[in-house]
Amino acid sequence: MNIPASKNPRVVIIGGGFAGIQLAKKLKNQKFQVVLLDKHNYHTFQPLLYQVATGGLEAGSIAYPIRKVIQEYKDFYFRLTSVKEIDAVNRKIISEIGDLHYDYLVIATGSKTNYFGNKEIERNSMSMKTIPQSLNIRSLILENFEQAVLVKDEAERNALMNFVLVGAGPTGVELAGALAEMKKAILQKDYPDLNIEKMQINLVQGDDRVLNAMTVKSSAAAEKFLVKLGVRIWKNVRVTNYDGRTITTDSDLTFESATVIWTAGVQGAKVPGLNADALIERIERIRVNQYNQVKGYENIFAIGDIASMETQKYPQGHPMMAQPAIQQGNLLGENLIRLSQKKAMKPFEYNDKGSMATIGRNKAVVDLPHYHFSGVFAWFVWMFIHLISLIGFKNKAVVFLNWVYNYIAFDREGRLIIRPYKKKSFVTFTSDEI
Amino acid sequence: MNIPASKNPRVVIIGGGFAGIQLAKKLKNQKFQVVLLDKHNYHTFQPLLYQVATGGLEAGSIAYPIRKVIQEYKDFYFRLTSVKEIDAVNRKIISEIGDLHYDYLVIATGSKTNYFGNKEIERNSMSMKTIPQSLNIRSLILENFEQAVLVKDEAERNALMNFVLVGAGPTGVELAGALAEMKKAILQKDYPDLNIEKMQINLVQGDDRVLNAMTVKSSAAAEKFLVKLGVRIWKNVRVTNYDGRTITTDSDLTFESATVIWTAGVQGAKVPGLNADALIERIERIRVNQYNQVKGYENIFAIGDIASMETQKYPQGHPMMAQPAIQQGNLLGENLIRLSQKKAMKPFEYNDKGSMATIGRNKAVVDLPHYHFSGVFAWFVWMFIHLISLIGFKNKAVVFLNWVYNYIAFDREGRLIIRPYKKKSFVTFTSDEI
Numbered sequence: 027m028n029i030p031a032s033k034n035p036r037v038v039i040i041g042g043g044f045a046g047i048q049l050a051k052k053l054k055n056q057k058f059q060v061v062l063l064d065k066h067n068y069h070t071f072q073p074l075l076y077q078v079a080t081g082g083l084e085a086g087s088i089a090y091p092i093r094k095v096i097q098e099y100k101d102f103y104f105r106l107t108s109v110k111e112i113d114a115v116n117r118k119i120i121s122e123i124g125d126l127h128y129d130y131l132v133i134a135t136g137s138k139t140n141y142f143g144n145k146e147i148e149r150n151s152m153s154m155k156t157i158p159q160s161l162n163i164r165s166l167i168l169e170n171f172e173q174a175v176l177v178k179d180e181a182e183r184n185a186l187m188n189f190v191l192v193g194a195g196p197t198g199v200e201l202a203g204a205l206a207e208m209k210k211a212i213l214q215k216d217y218p219d220l221n222i223e224k225m226q227i228n229l230v231q232g233d234d235r236v237l238n239a240m241t242v243k244s245s246a247a248a249e250k251f252l253v254k255l256g257v258r259i260w261k262n263v264r265v266t267n268y269d270g271r272t273i274t275t276d277s278d279l280t281f282e283s284a285t286v287i288w289t290a291g292v293q294g295a296k297v298p299g300l301n302a303d304a305l306i307e308r309i310e311r312i313r314v315n316q317y318n319q320v321k322g323y324e325n326i327f328a329i330g331d332i333a334s335m336e337t338q339k340y341p342q343g344h345p346m347m348a349q350p351a352i353q354q355g356n357l358l359g360e361n362l363i364r365l366s367q368k369k370a371m372k373p374f375e376y377n378d379k380g381s382m383a384t385i386g387r388n389k390a391v392v393d394l395p396h397y398h399f400s401g402v403f404a405w406f407v408w409m410f411i412h413l414i415s416l417i418g419f420k421n422k423a424v425v426f427l428n429w430v431y432n433y434i435a436f437d438r439e440g441r442l443i444i445r446p447y448k449k450k451s452f453v454t455f456t457s458d459e460i
Numbered sequence: 461m462n463i464p465a466s467k468n469p470r471v472v473i474i475g476g477g478f479a480g481i482q483l484a485k486k487l488k489n490q491k492f493q494v495v496l497l498d499k500h501n502y503h504t505f506q507p508l509l510y511q512v513a514t515g516g517l518e519a520g521s522i523a524y525p526i527r528k529v530i531q532e533y534k535d536f537y538f539r540l541t542s543v544k545e546i547d548a549v550n551r552k553i554i555s556e557i558g559d560l561h562y563d564y565l566v567i568a569t570g571s572k573t574n575y576f577g578n579k580e581i582e583r584n585s586m587s588m589k590t591i592p593q594s595l596n597i598r599s600l601i602l603e604n605f606e607q608a609v610l611v612k613d614e615a616e617r618n619a620l621m622n623f624v625l626v627g628a629g630p631t632g633v634e635l636a637g638a639l640a641e642m643k644k645a646i647l648q649k650d651y652p653d654l655n656i657e658k659m660q661i662n663l664v665q666g667d668d669r670v671l672n673a674m675t676v677k678s679s680a681a682a683e684k685f686l687v688k689l690g691v692r693i694w695k696n697v698r699v700t701n702y703d704g705r706t707i708t709t710d711s712d713l714t715f716e717s718a719t720v721i722w723t724a725g726v727q728g729a730k731v732p733g734l735n736a737d738a739l740i741e742r743i744e745r746i747r748v749n750q751y752n753q754v755k756g757y758e759n760i761f762a763i764g765d766i767a768s769m770e771t772q773k774y775p776q777g778h779p780m781m782a783q784p785a786i787q788q789g790n791l792l793g794e795n796l797i798r799l800s801q802k803k804a805m806k807p808f809e810y811n812d813k814g815s816m817a818t819i820g821r822n823k824a825v826v827d828l829p830h831y832h833f834s835g836v837f838a839w840f841v842w843m844f845i846h847l848i849s850l851i852g853f854k855n856k857a858v859v860f861l862n863w864v865y866n867y868i869a870f871d872r873e874g875r876l877i878i879r880p881y882k883k884k885s886f887v888t889f890t891s892d893e894i
Binding site (some may be wrong): 068 | 461462464500501502518520521522523525527528529537539540557558591592595602603606609610611648649651653695851852853855856858859861862865869871873874875876877878879
């Protein structure tokens with residue numbers, strides 16, 4: 027990998043998400059050589075992916091070049107690659123671009139979509155964990171409407187306009203809200219020859235409430251907002267299969283749809299090579315102690331979504347979202363510095379600042395530790411928090427400008443099929459029409 | 461194509477570029493049914509493609525949804541498709557999504573890159589006529605630098621940092637300037653482990669001056685600016701081949717380079733089906749009379765880059781750029797309305813408003829009909845003209861904001877490899893390095 031020798035011990039960080047970037051910032055100009063690896067050359071602000079998918083924001087507004095973050099850091103290297111394996115015995119990682127020795131290894135690979143082993147669903151449905159995936163969803167939504175204007179068969183046309191979102195967590199709920207806004211603000215005007223009332227947004231949830239990680243009060247408010255926007259909510263229903271056309275469930279309910287977006291589960295994006303003991307198989311997360319040390323290893327750490335720290339308050343590990351990742355990255359940075367100074371590490375304690383979700387124009391729900399609210403004020407809080415959390419002044423400014431424009435103009439100009447998504451054609455056309 | 465019957469005659473427009481969109485606007489709510497066809501669902505502002513390629517702007521900022529343009533036009537349809545053939549005998553076009561009858565056909569398909577028949581150059585080099593092509597160039601530039609930090613062989617590393625632009629027209633010159641800015645503003649800071657002085661930008665021109673369609677004075681000024689930015693200019697040199705690694709020319713000069721961007725020629729993007737007589741084979745443009753009527757057809761028109769109207773002042777047809785396209789689209793709209801009122805059509809006369817090119821920060825050249833200037837003021841004029849020419853308030857605002865940011869911060873945050881460009885690997889790595 028062409029990393030020069032250094033007198034400092036080498037920390038290798040796999041992943042430039044919330045956890046990895048936070049750790050990198052803490053290790054700036056400390057007595058370490060740091061090598062940060064990622065398969066993308068940018069950090070993704072995942073909470074806004076759904077706005078890229080629905081044409082409200084451009085991809086570039088929620089991505090930030092990793093090299094720019096570390097531009098002035100000394101003895102700090104970035105390499106664009108994907109790690110194939112960890113060789114803990116020889117203290118090295120094996121990657122597409124060669125091997126690399128580490129003194130400390132930090133796994134911050136995040137999470138990926140969990141299809142619970144159903145290959146057919148995986149093949150036929152869309153997921154939304156990365157920017158390219160979000161752009162694929164955007165292309166597919168628009169391609170479906172371009173096809174819908176062409177077909178004469180009503181059932182086919184309705185299937186093209188039927189969007190089924192599986193999983194009513196924050197991603198599913200926010201996406202459902204954005205699709206409903208898109209229906210009113212854009213699709214109705216852009217496709218005057220379609221009866222846009224036939225467009226359906228179906229949100230399918232396995233248990234009895236949406237946003238089930240939030241308070242009952244927020245769930246109820248979110249559900250009310252969604253219903254008002256015309257989203258159909260199906261609770262206590264589990265999707266059992268999707269062949270690209272028909273969705274079957276564990277009840278009598280079925281859907282005919284060209285588009286299934288799967289947000290029903292996540293699992294750790296693990297890297298092979300660790301002892302079986304360090305892995306929680308069901309969700310592919312890595313078991314860590316209170317210092318984020320991987321079980322069975324002294325110099326390997328895991329932070330963020332991939333790490334599962336089982337505590338009394340969080341017996342299944344912390345929620346897989348930005349806040350625990352940032353806090354763990356932060357503390358691990360401090361702890362590595364303490365280690366280098368021969369001081370004892372500090373145990374991690376999660377400071378739950380609350381959670382929130384937006385459902386559409388003027389609508390959001392916010393759970394703070396002792397206070398829950400929803401509506402217009404919650405929506406402003408949501409926007410403010412997301413704006414200040416974006417890295418970089420220019421991204422903040424461009425996102426703000428887009429939001430103001432979208433709000434005032436009731437519009438989303440990002441309805442662009444820049445790269446077509448080549449779904450195996452749902453409809454075929456004969457060449458005899460004039 | 462599922463277009464309803466209409467009492468009005470049907471105008472089919474192929475292409476939503478400058479000419480096609482301008483014509484569409486003129487035909488708004490007139491006594492025609494209009495069907496606009498394009499293979500993209502957006503209009504591209506081509507003059508700023510080079511800024512997308514060099515990370516200064518996001519793709520979405522220079523694209524505008526075609527359906528939004530025609531949102532409130534009556535009896536007006538857009539279809540996303542590519543036209544395979546014109547069947548003039550039966551007055552219909554044959555497309556991927558079916559056939560369509562026309563009363564009037566307008567070909568506004570624009571132009572594409574001309575490799576003058578050299579398939580090997582075509583296969584190995586990049587072109588920049590569309591947004592996806594520009595994004596590919598952006599990805600390739602950044603991928604080359606990510607590879608350059610890895611290789612130990614100096615010749616290979618230099619080839620990865622050597623950019624050869626063939627053709628010093630406006631596209632080649634603007635791209636060369638932007639690459640030179642990128643070198644200073646970004647690459648130098650992002651890749652501290654590379655000796656960025658080794659990065660070369662070579663601009664190869666077949667005749668004896670850059671911007672040879674502009675005045676001699678502007679050519680000289682542009683050349684001075686380019687040299688000042690470190691661009692190497694090679695005049696009176698023709699590239700004869702590029703195998704993906706070595707560029708050969710008609711002189712002793714050769715280059716070793718991983719990236720050739722070909723801007724040395726354009727040709728019409730013709731649609732098959734017209735009589736041989738209507739085509740100018742060498743540049744694949746369509747012969748039109750002074751009403752933009754295609755030679756040999758009464759109800760088929762061609763406008764913009766694809767049309768070649770040979771006049772005394774322009775014996776080879778008008779220059780293939782935005783202004784003639786817009787003016788022809790405008791007049792043809794008027795003429796079609798006149799035809800429907802049984803009035804005589806007006807002949808086209810090109811109003812040359814001048815031309816301009818920017819070379820980098822504070823540097824541009826402007827040729828007005830009777831006045832030529834260069835430098836900072838020309839640069840402001842260039843920016844102003846391009847800003848007001850962009851369609852849509854939001855695009856204007858976002859581009860302006862990006863330019864201000866890029867100028868003040870000496871930065872371009874669009875250095876993102878969203879979709880990797882999969883060039884056949886230039887370098888292979890062995891897995892034995894630690």
